[in-house]
Amino acid sequence: MSSRPGSRGRRGSGRPNQHGKSSFFTGTRERIRPVTIKQTIFDAICFGYLLTIALAVITGVTEDDVEARLLPESWVVSSFLTAKEEAPKNQLPYAFVVLALTALGASLSIGINRAGFQTLGGFLFESPDKKARLDTEGPAKTWWKTTWGIQTIITFLVTFAAAIVVTEFSLYEIFSSDGFEGARRVFSSLATPNFAILPMAVLAILETIFMAFLATVLAVPAAFILSFFCAKNLMGQTKIGFAVYTFLRALLNITRSIEPLIWAIIFSVWVGIGPFAGMLALMLHTVASLAKLYSELVESIDDGPVDGILATGAGPLQVVWFAVVPQVILPYISFTIYRWDINVRMSTIIGLVGGGGIGTLIMQFQGQARWHEVGTLALVIVLTVWAMDVASAYIREAIK
Amino acid sequence: MICPTIRGNETGQPFCPLMTHDQGGCHDGNRAGVRLRRDFPPLSRRRVHLIALNLPRALSTMAKNCRGVVFRRKAHTLTAKQLSIRNLAKRFSGDIHALRSVSFDVEKGEFLVIIGLSGSGKSTLLRCINHLHEPTGGQILLHGQDITRPRTAERRQLRSRVAMIFQQFNLIGRHTVLSNVLMGALGRTGTLKSILGLFSAQERKRALEYLDLVGIADKANIRADRLSGGQQQRVAIARALMQKPEILLADEPVSSLDPATCHVVMDYLKKINRELDITILCNLHFLDLVRRYARRVVALREGILVFEGDPKEIDQEWFRRIYGEETQDVHIE
Numbered sequence: 105m106s107s108r109p110g111s112r113g114r115r116g117s118g119r120p121n122q123h124g125k126s127s128f129f130t131g132t133r134e135r136i137r138p139v140t141i142k143q144t145i146f147d148a149i150c151f152g153y154l155l156t157i158a159l160a161v162i163t164g165v166t167e168d169d170v171e172a173r174l175l176p177e178s179w180v181v182s183s184f185l186t187a188k189e190e191a192p193k194n195q196l197p198y199a200f201v202v203l204a205l206t207a208l209g210a211s212l213s214i215g216i217n218r219a220g221f222q223t224l225g226g227f228l229f230e231s232p233d234k235k236a237r238l239d240t241e242g243p244a245k246t247w248w249k250t251t252w253g254i255q256t257i258i259t260f261l262v263t264f265a266a267a268i269v270v271t272e273f274s275l276y277e278i279f280s281s282d283g284f285e286g287a288r289r290v291f292s293s294l295a296t297p298n299f300a301i302l303p304m305a306v307l308a309i310l311e312t313i314f315m316a317f318l319a320t321v322l323a324v325p326a327a328f329i330l331s332f333f334c335a336k337n338l339m340g341q342t343k344i345g346f347a348v349y350t351f352l353r354a355l356l357n358i359t360r361s362i363e364p365l366i367w368a369i370i371f372s373v374w375v376g377i378g379p380f381a382g383m384l385a386l387m388l389h390t391v392a393s394l395a396k397l398y399s400e401l402v403e404s405i406d407d408g409p410v411d412g413i414l415a416t417g418a419g420p421l422q423v424v425w426f427a428v429v430p431q432v433i434l435p436y437i438s439f440t441i442y443r444w445d446i447n448v449r450m451s452t453i454i455g456l457v458g459g460g461g462i463g464t465l466i467m468q469f470q471g472q473a474r475w476h477e478v479g480t481l482a483l484v485i486v487l488t489v490w491a492m493d494v495a496s497a498y499i500r501e502a503i504k
Numbered sequence: 505m506i507c508p509t510i511r512g513n514e515t516g517q518p519f520c521p522l523m524t525h526d527q528g529g530c531h532d533g534n535r536a537g538v539r540l541r542r543d544f545p546p547l548s549r550r551r552v553h554l555i556a557l558n559l560p561r562a563l564s565t566m567a568k569n570c571r572g573v574v575f576r577r578k579a580h581t582l583t584a585k586q587l588s589i590r591n592l593a594k595r596f597s598g599d600i601h602a603l604r605s606v607s608f609d610v611e612k613g614e615f616l617v618i619i620g621l622s623g624s625g626k627s628t629l630l631r632c633i634n635h636l637h638e639p640t641g642g643q644i645l646l647h648g649q650d651i652t653r654p655r656t657a658e659r660r661q662l663r664s665r666v667a668m669i670f671q672q673f674n675l676i677g678r679h680t681v682l683s684n685v686l687m688g689a690l691g692r693t694g695t696l697k698s699i700l701g702l703f704s705a706q707e708r709k710r711a712l713e714y715l716d717l718v719g720i721a722d723k724a725n726i727r728a729d730r731l732s733g734g735q736q737q738r739v740a741i742a743r744a745l746m747q748k749p750e751i752l753l754a755d756e757p758v759s760s761l762d763p764a765t766c767h768v769v770m771d772y773l774k775k776i777n778r779e780l781d782i783t784i785l786c787n788l789h790f791l792d793l794v795r796r797y798a799r800r801v802v803a804l805r806e807g808i809l810v811f812e813g814d815p816k817e818i819d820q821e822w823f824r825r826i827y828g829e830e831t832q833d834v835h836i837e
């Protein structure tokens with residue numbers, strides 16, 4: 105689609121409106137916004153998403169009946185595909201609709217930018233020097249009066265509304281008497297713990313704490329070393345360095361985006377159910393997240409000392425040791441302690457899938473609906489986590 | 505070669521920066537040019553343009569119009585210099601020409617001061633010399649030897665011969681003063697040894713001597729970030745000396761110090777220049793400091809060398825050429 109108002113936006117048609125005249129339609133933004141790939145992709149997804157939801161609302165289609173209602177059988181592609189099984193037969197046309205709407209979004213984005221208004225994509229992916237140049241040209245508008253501001257608001261509101269529909273948000277369910285009664289029963293049992301199993305609970309939580317401790321301690325050296333390879337300011341200088349950086353970043357992001365719970369399931373198949381599997385899962389996740397946190401610290405260091413050390417003729421390792429490490433060591437320690445704290449909390453969860461420790465115990469009692477015992481375990485967990493939290497806060501404060 | 509250094513200034517009064525070398529034009533690493541009379545008439549814009557387009561013809565035209573003589577210097581007369589910068593250029597990504605074409609020579613034991621507006625490329629020039637930035641054009645010669653594109657090992661070796669101090673001191677705040685000075689020896693200490701802190705007793709002794717030289721031996725075991733700015737800069741000087749350099753680059757060494765401390769630090773620089781015979785290239789902003797300490801001055805403007813000579817020669821007229829017309833009300837003296 106070409107939504108160019110007049111011929112004003114055409115590239116190469118000279119400076120638009122050199123006399124500073126401005127009408128309502130042309131607006132005061134008399135400059136052609138450059139169209140880049142990144143911004144178009146972003147806007148295509150954003151507009152495509154909005155258009156898809158709009159279409160879904162108009163046609164009254166919901167998540168559940170995504171099967172049948174949107175398009176008639178005469179839809180070109182669907183008739184071509186109907187021969188196969190039931191379920192996926194109408195899925196493909198939907199994909200096509202979404203793709204078409206995304207493409208529409210892309211052209212919408214290009215059109216709007218060409219017309220001299222800045223879309224959200226344009227705003228986000230504008231190169232900094234261009235930004236500086238354009239910003240000096242006129243008084244800035246309040247953000248919510250700009251095109252990208254309006255786009256942001258609409259996207260947010262639509263997403264909020266969609267989220268309420270999709271999560272089946274219902275006040276009625278919360279206050280219904282049946283559900284309320286059940287919750288009250290469980291809570292009252294939890295509130296009257298059975299202290300007979302206390303020794304068992306303490307042993308289990310010790311196992312959990314050791315698991316968290318070992319996972320953290322084993323993860324720290326790996327994360328420490330990886331962090332320097334994942335820091336753009338150290339690795340971005342050479343081509344090989346940048347390749348290593350990109351590869352490691354991707355690998356760690358993937359590792360990190362898989363929850364420890366999933367890793368625990370994988371490892372319990374691998375090394376058998378028990379604390380070892382839980383520890384491995386925690387460790388892997390800890391390496392990935394610590395390496396990311398650490399490397400961000402490395403990226404935010406002051407370049408001055410690095411220059412100072414480089415200027416003495418020091419080698420790369422010496423630069424890292426003398427200029428980088430002193431700047432990051434305290435935050436490293438504080439992050440590590442914080443991470444141990446997180447790991448203690450997480451390892452109780454990991455226990456739920458057979459990762460050992462107190463989580464496994466909870467699973468057993470909960471399966472038998474022995475809520476009094478579960479109450480004891482919950483109490484032990486609460487106390488431990490609270491103690492860890494306080495301790496870690498104190499330690500982090502002390503070394504600041 | 506087209507000389508990129510020729511351009512008019514803002515007032516439309518064309519000036520020719522290449523006139524500044526011995527009042528004569530010079531190109532291609534000072535090897536050819538026009539030597540002009542001292543009171544050469546201002547060049548017209550057209551002629552300046554011409555020079556840029558056709559160098560040989562422009563040179564002879566210039567010689568005729570300005571009653572100068574064309575000269576050709578022999579290359580070897582220049583290589584005896586300790587440091588020669590030839591047409592040095594540095595372009596940053598985003599098409600920022602920090603240095604366009606800078607040529608000058610430095611002799612051993614000199615105290616050379618580089619002046620110029622903020623953003624004129626002074627820091628870039630110094631950082632190119634010890635390869636904290638890689639130059640994108642031109643040449644740097646150290647004792648006649650081309651060091652423009654060193655390999656990794658050579659670069660480290662070069663950096664330990666050419667020390668540098670910075671405006672922000674760039675010490676390692678969490679280490680002691682002594683250990684900061686010892687870091688000057690990193691270039692010739694093995695990686696593992698230095699990381700384990702195994703500097704030889706002799707190095708330690710030297711470090712203390714240099715601390716003594718800059719007058720803060722008593723602070724040797726204090727954390728470096730506990731010192732005042734002036735003291736930190738003196739530690740930085742000691743660290744630089746620890747490298748046993750032949751050249752010391754100082755990038756605005758006193759810009760974050762008060763006027764009194766300024767002189768203390770500058771006096772130490774002067775002292776090491778005189779007593780240890782270390783060549784100093786120093787960026788400065790204040791002309792009174794320049795007059796007091798510089799033996800020779802070069803001035804940069806937008807990445808071009810616009811003045812080279814004695815600090816006393818910088819009169820009101822030159823001041824305006826270097827710093828731009830709008831600063832004419834600033835009183836120098």
Ligand SMILES: Nc1ncnc2c1ncn2[C@@H]1O[C@H](COP(=O)(O)OP(=O)(O)OP(=O)(O)O)[C@@H](O)[C@H]1O
Pocket residue numbers: 596597600601602620621622623624625626627628629
């Ligand atoms: N790392 C860099 N990347 C991109 N541009 C740079 C970089 N360093 C300097 N520049 C640019 O190069 C030009 C010269 O900068 P430089 O720091 O050499 O100026 P300067 O004369 O030292 O100024 P000052 O007196 O403020 O220190 C400036 O326009 C600056 O923006």
Ligand SMILES: [Mg+2]
Pocket residue numbers: 626627628755756
């Ligand atoms: Mg500078």
